[in-house]
Amino acid sequence: MLLDPTVPASLLNVLEMVRGCFTAPTFRTFAALVTGLIAQTGRSTVTGILLGAGLTRTWSHDRSHAFFSRARWSPDILGISLSHMIVRRLLPEGAVLTVAVDDTLFKRHGKKVHGAAWQHDGAAKGSRPVGRGTCFVVVGIVVQLPFVARPVCLPVIARLWRPKQEQSKVDLAASMIRLLAACHYARRIHVVADAAYHGRALRDLPATCTFTTRLPASAVLYDLAPPPTGRRGRPALKGQRLGMAKDLAAAGAVGFLLPRLPGPDSSKPFKGEINTVATDPCFRGRGYARAAVDALMNWMVSRECHRISLTSSSEGEPLSVSLGFVDGDPRMNWQAE
Structure with a gap:
């Protein structure tokens, strides 16, 4: 009935x-x-x-x-229930959750509308991206529906953001991601957002979460903080300075892991091939190529790769030799000890 x-x-x-x-x-x-x-x-x-x-x-x-x-219900509990319904009905068993975060402005003009204020409006027309209304930070789960050619984001949780309040948009997003991760603790969660979402609030996300965003052009990157030494004084909050994004992008190395059959020389399941190593001419001689190749080799070794081959030009041969590669035919080779 x-x-x-x-x-x-x-x-x-x-x-x-x-x-x-x-x-x-x-x-x-x-x-x-x-x-x-x-x-x-x-x-x-x-x-x-x-x-x-x-x-x-x-x-x-x-x-x-x-x-x-005045009614007794919680938007967060409703959102978590919706997320479980989406995961059960629209995603394969054990699939990784792809979560999108963004904010949207609902235009409101009344003087007594709670949370309404003049603020940024990315969808505004004209030269001034400003509008008056209520801004909500929204978290949604990305799914592939059988009747749509491209992925669709289904909103599940939202929080009202007000200008000049204690919590920023990043703080609200981080709290919702932690709630979603706690309720889907058995799954990996990959979160994507635009350049507005970055900051300290994202440091304490659960280990099952990754967060991908676009860095500002002026951002300076640092390595992870080293473990406590036990000495007196405040522990380090960040690791070694890595540089700006443009510095890290000055050099790159491209390689592949190829499956191999185990043999007498090694039981490792992969062999590595490094096909391309390139450095911007303006940044040569600063060790960027060495850092890129070294990082790629470490990644390959961590994936149980025993032997790596490298195609090197005459200009790059000194670097290859210094990294432990030896002459081969037709490629230079490196082998783990």
Whole structure:
């Protein structure tokens, strides 16, 4: 039996999966509001949602407004329940979760709208990307749907951000990622965001999470902080200075791991090939190529690679020899001890 004739049976079957997030009266209001939100083709205000559900003459408007202001339910718990439903229904067993983080501005003009202020609006038209409204930081799970050619991000959790408050957008994003990781503790989570999301708040993410963002052009990178030495004084907060992104991009090395059959000389499952080593002419002679090749070799060895071959030019041969490569035919070779 339907809770209300407004709610279609097929939609109600989906909403039943999150019934535990609400009390019985609140769930009935929630189901009707979701129906009105889907059916509404105009503005999705509370009044517009009631109009879409056909309840403007049946329900008091205060009942709908009270759902958001006074009803006993938690948006975070609802979001986590939605995330579990998405993972169970739309992702393979044990698949890595790809999570996207971004913020969006909902334009609001009333003087009494909570959290509304003049702030950045990336979707604004004209030369000034500014708008007045409420800004929400949103976390969504990226899935591949069978009827869409490209991936789709399904929002699950959102937090209101207000200018000049204690928590920044990065702080809000980090807290939501930690909550999502705690509820999906058995899965790896890869988080992606734009250049606005970087900072100290991301240092304490769980070990199951990775965070990918675009660095500012002026960012200076440092190695991870070394372990405590046990000596007196404050421990180091960061490691050796690595340089700016443009310095790290001054040189690069490209290589591959190729599977091999175990033999008398080695039981390791891979052999490595380094095909390209290049350095920007403006940055040659500073050790960048050596650092790139050394890092690539260390990565290969960590993946159980016993032997590495290298194609080297006459200019790069001294560097190859200094790294332990010996002449071969037709490539130079390096072998782990």
